[in-house]
Amino acid sequence: MKPLLKLKGVHSFYGKIHALNDINLEIYEGEIVALLGSNGAGKSTTLKTISGIIKPKEGTIEWEGENLVGTPAHKIVEKGIIHIPEGRRIFGGLTVTENLELGAFTVRKNKKQIKEGIERAFDLFPRLKERAKQTAGTLSGGEQQMLAISRGLMSQPKLLMLDEPSMGLAPIIVQEIMKIIKEINKQGTTILLIEQNAKAALKLANRGYVIETSKIIMHEEANVLRADDKIIKAYLGA
Numbered sequence: 001m002k003p004l005l006k007l008k009g010v011h012s013f014y015g016k017i018h019a020l021n022d023i024n025l026e027i028y029e030g031e032i033v034a035l036l037g038s039n040g041a042g043k044s045t046t047l048k049t050i051s052g053i054i055k056p057k058e059g060t061i062e063w064e065g066e067n068l069v070g071t072p073a074h075k076i077v078e079k080g081i082i083h084i085p086e087g088r089r090i091f092g093g094l095t096v097t098e099n100l101e102l103g104a105f106t107v108r109k110n111k112k113q114i115k116e117g118i119e120r121a122f123d124l125f126p127r128l129k130e131r132a133k134q135t136a137g138t139l140s141g142g143e144q145q146m147l148a149i150s151r152g153l154m155s156q157p158k159l160l161m162l163d164e165p166s167m168g169l170a171p172i173i174v175q176e177i178m179k180i181i182k183e184i185n186k187q188g189t190t191i192l193l194i195e196q197n198a199k200a201a202l203k204l205a206n207r208g209y210v211i212e213t214s215k216i217i218m219h220e221e222a223n224v225l226r227a228d229d230k231i232i233k234a235y236l237g238a
């Protein structure tokens with residue numbers, strides 16, 4: 001089977017800072033892949049490079065066999081890759097429904113499709129349905145994260161990339177978000193997940209990549225990573 005996404009020898013820079021150094025990573029259709037690593041390792045930069053926010057200096061990013069390097073970010077969205085950045089960038093002054101409508105604009109062209117997308121979001125997140133007319137800025141942190149994910153799903157991505165969806169949320173809400181990520185995956189969306197909460201991420205994921213100071217140092221099945229001494233010490237807090 002061919003991977004859906006394949007990064008080969010990717011190098012990304014911020015000025016002179018070599019933020020990604022020879023990244024090789026593959027994601028197969030249907031997988032949940034976790035990207036682990038400490039602060040500043042290069043996790044967010046990996047997502048930004050895939051989604052076209054940063055152009056790599058070297059290497060290729062193959063998506064369904066086509067090299068994405070140089071493709072503008074909005075075109076990458078149209079190809080089916082959605083990046084939900086850290087920090088839930090929703091429109092606080094707009095209602096929940098308006099935020100979802102905005103998420104649809106690149107792909108869903110007619111009202112019926114938009115309505116179906118919103119219904120799907122409300123099925124996944126009933127809490128959002130109850131708050132459909134509420135302005136997004138007044139939602140709790142967990143609800144804002146749910147809205148950010150739902151908005152990303154409005155364009156029916158094949159690959160959903162999530163940057164620390166559990167950041168700053170209470171454990172019970174984290175569990176809820178993780179359950180829904182699993183459900184989104186079951187419904188057919190491939191997931192690339194960055195998580196500080198490595199325990200939760202490795203419970204959910206099929207495989208994981210570990211990135212340290214701009215390099216991938218390990219990639220394995222999630223259950224192998226969960227049992228690895230170095231991973232336990234560094235990321236699972238034992």
Ligand code: ATP
Nearest residue numbers: 014015017019037038039040041042043044045046
């Ligand atoms: P965190 O969890 O702290 O966000 P990360 O693994 O996502 O960590 P990145 O944000 O990818 O790390 O950062 C990788 C490196 O690039 C770090 O050394 C960081 O300081 C640097 N970096 C990130 N963004 C910029 C930027 N806009 N300008 C300059 N350097 C940056």
